[in-house]
Amino acid sequence: MASRKSAVLKNNEEETEEKQEEEEEEEVSDSPTEVKMSQIIMPCHCNHRQELCVGQLLKWIDITACLSAERHAMSPCVTASMDDINFEHTIRVGQVVSIKSKVNRAFNSSMEVGIQVSCEDLFSGDHWKVCHAYATFVTQRKETGERVLLKPIVPETQKEQLEYSLAAERRRVRMLHDDIIKDLLTHGCIQQGDSVEFSNAVAAEKTKVESVELVLPPHTNHQVNTFGGQIMAWMVNVATIAASRLCQTHPTLRTIDMFTFRGPSQIGDRLLLKAIVNNAFTDSIEVGVRAEAYQDLGTNRHINSAFMIFEVLDDHGKPCTLPRLQPEPLEGERRFQEAIARKKIRLDRKYIISRKQCEVPLSVPWNPRNQVYLSYNNVSTLKTLASRKKWRLSSEKDKVRLYSLEEKTMLSFRVDTEVDVPAHTAFSLLAELCNRPSWDTYYQKCDLIHQVDDDDFLYHVVTPSVHPSSLGFLSLAKSGEGIHQDFILLASKRRPCGSGDSYVIALRSVLLTSHPPTEGCNRGEVLCAGFIIQDTKNNMSLVKCIISSILKLHLSHLLHP
Numbered sequence: 330m331a332s333r334k335s336a337v338l339k340n341n342e343e344e345t346e347e348k349q350e351e352e353e354e355e356e357v358s359d360s361p362t363e364v365k366m367s368q369i370i371m372p373c374h375c376n377h378r379q380e381l382c383v384g385q386l387l388k389w390i391d392i393t394a395c396l397s398a399e400r401h402a403m404s405p406c407v408t409a410s411m412d413d414i415n416f417e418h419t420i421r422v423g424q425v426v427s428i429k430s431k432v433n434r435a436f437n438s439s440m441e442v443g444i445q446v447s448c449e450d451l452f453s454g455d456h457w458k459v460c461h462a463y464a465t466f467v468t469q470r471k472e473t474g475e476r477v478l479l480k481p482i483v484p485e486t487q488k489e490q491l492e493y494s495l496a497a498e499r500r501r502v503r504m505l506h507d508d509i510i511k512d513l514l515t516h517g518c519i520q521q522g523d524s525v526e527f528s529n530a531v532a533a534e535k536t537k538v539e540s541v542e543l544v545l546p547p548h549t550n551h552q553v554n555t556f557g558g559q560i561m562a563w564m565v566n567v568a569t570i571a572a573s574r575l576c577q578t579h580p581t582l583r584t585i586d587m588f589t590f591r592g593p594s595q596i597g598d599r600l601l602l603k604a605i606v607n608n609a610f611t612d613s614i615e616v617g618v619r620a621e622a623y624q625d626l627g628t629n630r631h632i633n634s635a636f637m638i639f640e641v642l643d644d645h646g647k648p649c650t651l652p653r654l655q656p657e658p659l660e661g662e663r664r665f666q667e668a669i670a671r672k673k674i675r676l677d678r679k680y681i682i683s684r685k686q687c688e689v690p691l692s693v694p695w696n697p698r699n700q701v702y703l704s705y706n707n708v709s710t711l712k713t714l715a716s717r718k719k720w721r722l723s724s725e726k727d728k729v730r731l732y733s734l735e736e737k738t739m740l741s742f743r744v745d746t747e748v749d750v751p752a753h754t755a756f757s758l759l760a761e762l763c764n765r766p767s768w769d770t771y772y773q774k775c776d777l778i779h780q781v782d783d784d785d786f787l788y789h790v791v792t793p794s795v796h797p798s799s800l801g802f803l804s805l806a807k808s809g810e811g812i813h814q815d816f817i818l819l820a821s822k823r824r825p826c827g828s829g830d831s832y833v834i835a836l837r838s839v840l841l842t843s844h845p846p847t848e849g850c851n852r853g854e855v856l857c858a859g860f861i862i863q864d865t866k867n868n869m870s871l872v873k874c875i876i877s878s879i880l881k882l883h884l885s886h887l888l889h890p
């Protein structure tokens with residue numbers, strides 16, 4: 330976990346943005362599934378640096394989240410997966426860690442539990458966020474073999490509604506996770522030549538760890554299976570040893586890629602834990618860990634795998650330069666190259682799904698590697714923006730309401746209109762972007778470039794040029810008489826995944842190498858735009874049309890045209 334100091338050295342802009350987010354989060358929730366756990370950190374929970382062991386934290390997270398899940402299911406549940414976790418700060422002996430969890434959404438037999446971890450220094454009174462996580466829990470099978478079906482969650486506060494809605498989008502990413510990674514690794518995302526030979530590189534062989542654990546009663550959960558938090562803690566333990574062998578000092582665990590619990594294990598099972606450093610970059614190390622369970626040697630079942638990223642921090646909390654790795658031939662070479670691919674995916678993903686949406690540039694390069702995250706970002710940005718509390722009503726005429734929202738660098742407009750058709754009809758009409766020139770004079774031309782999957786499409790849209798001084802729309806390009814403007818847009822179209830969801834058509838700009846800016850056309854960019862459509866009464870629907878751009882860029886363009 331990174332140094333606490335980095336939390337203190339925040340600039341004012343970041344602080345304002347966080348305060349804004351916190352204010353919006355401060356809605357009082359009395360969710361029946363909310364569970365809180367607080368622990369004072371004792372030396373027995375800590376490593377040699379008196380910092381809380383990540384393994385211990387994962388155990389507490391798993392228990393808290395499981396209690397939320399079981400409160401909702403009213404029956405026993407197991408952890409199916411834990412999404413990527415990024416640990417932002419350390420927790421030290423004597424401090425208090427607080428874990429808060431609640432069920433964001435129930436699907437059929439599975440549910441997403443959202444977990445917030447924060448820390449408190451009892452002497453200074455400081456509080457800070459440590460990490461957030463999402464875990465999926467699944468109900469047990471009944472005697473008939475079917476799983477217990479869950480009742481739906483009814484979100485109450487605006488924040489709960491947003492989490493409910495985004496949970497469906499995260500589930501989509503989760504389900505595709507393994508396939509995306511496999512696909513990328515097999516389809517040439519790995520670049521030959523990345524494997525440079527370094528002098529003084531550490532042989533990967535030297536970092537190998539193999540350790541066995543016997544599952545005893547204290548290692549099991551209340552259903553007498555091996556406790557998920559314990560498995561994760563054992564995996565962190567071997568990964569830390571592998572990373573330490575490379576850097577020959579005490580590494581700090583920064584990120585864990587998704588844990589998937591592939592199958593259960595029980596008392597009496599032997600758990601074989603294997604870890605090896607896959608690759609070492611300038612300031613981070615990727616360790617691969619695999620857990621297998623067996624009763625008799627040779628009958629091993631693969632129960633879990635994870636990739637963990639470590640750093641070595643100096644006294645000021647800054648990452649140190651690390652020794653490089655000399656991979657073993659064949660398998661080691663493969664893991665070395667795959668770690669490079671995963672690092673690229675991780676960076677794209679972190680950037681794209683950053684909670685601070687305006688950190689993402691207006692146009693992100695389109696790439697099969699980031700397509701799932703870009704479409705997640707597209708939908709979540711629109712939903713998050715729509716759920717903001719601070720929209721101000723600017724005008725109202727004939728039941729059409731115009732709202733505006735100014736947040737730091739972003740200026741957004743929203744037009745709410747009630748239309749005379751049900752939501753699914755409004756969605757079908759609005760989702761046909763290629764038909765839009767027939768009813769929207771702003772769209773001169775719209776061509777489908779590529780259908781990415783059933784719900785995501787790339788379009789080329791041509792509009793009349795709009796001078797940026799109007800500030801109402803999205804041109805960042807120089808405007809001139811008679812020159813058109815064009816956009817390369819990713820359109821993510823979502824039908825409701827369950828009750829309480831809206832129809833969504835989210836649009837954002839992407840960069841496509843096959844479609845560079847052309848002469849005679851200004852390339853425009855859209856950070857976030859689209860429609861959110863909800864059924865109202867009497868076969869009518871409410872269409873919210875949203876458009877948003879970065880104010881700062883408009884203004885700087887005006888100053889330096």
Ligand SMILES: CCCC(=O)SCCNC(=O)CCNC(=O)[C@H](O)C(C)(C)COP(=O)(O)OP(=O)(O)OC[C@H]1O[C@@H](n2cnc3c(N)ncnc32)[C@H](O)[C@@H]1OP(=O)(O)O
Pocket residue numbers: 391392395406407408409410436437438439440465467476503550551554555556557558589590591592593594
């Ligand atoms: C106190 C803490 C709690 C614990 O310690 S639990 C102990 C650690 N966890 C375990 O041992 C679980 C081991 N894994 C398993 O038992 C199974 O793999 C598991 C998770 C039950 C899934 O079994 P399957 O037979 O694949 O289930 P299924 O096809 O009937 O699907 C049931 C629902 O689960 C979902 N699911 C399965 N694998 C998932 C995953 N990796 N991530 C997210 N969701 C997942 C699946 O989509 C389905 O959902 P739904 O019913 O449509 O809502």
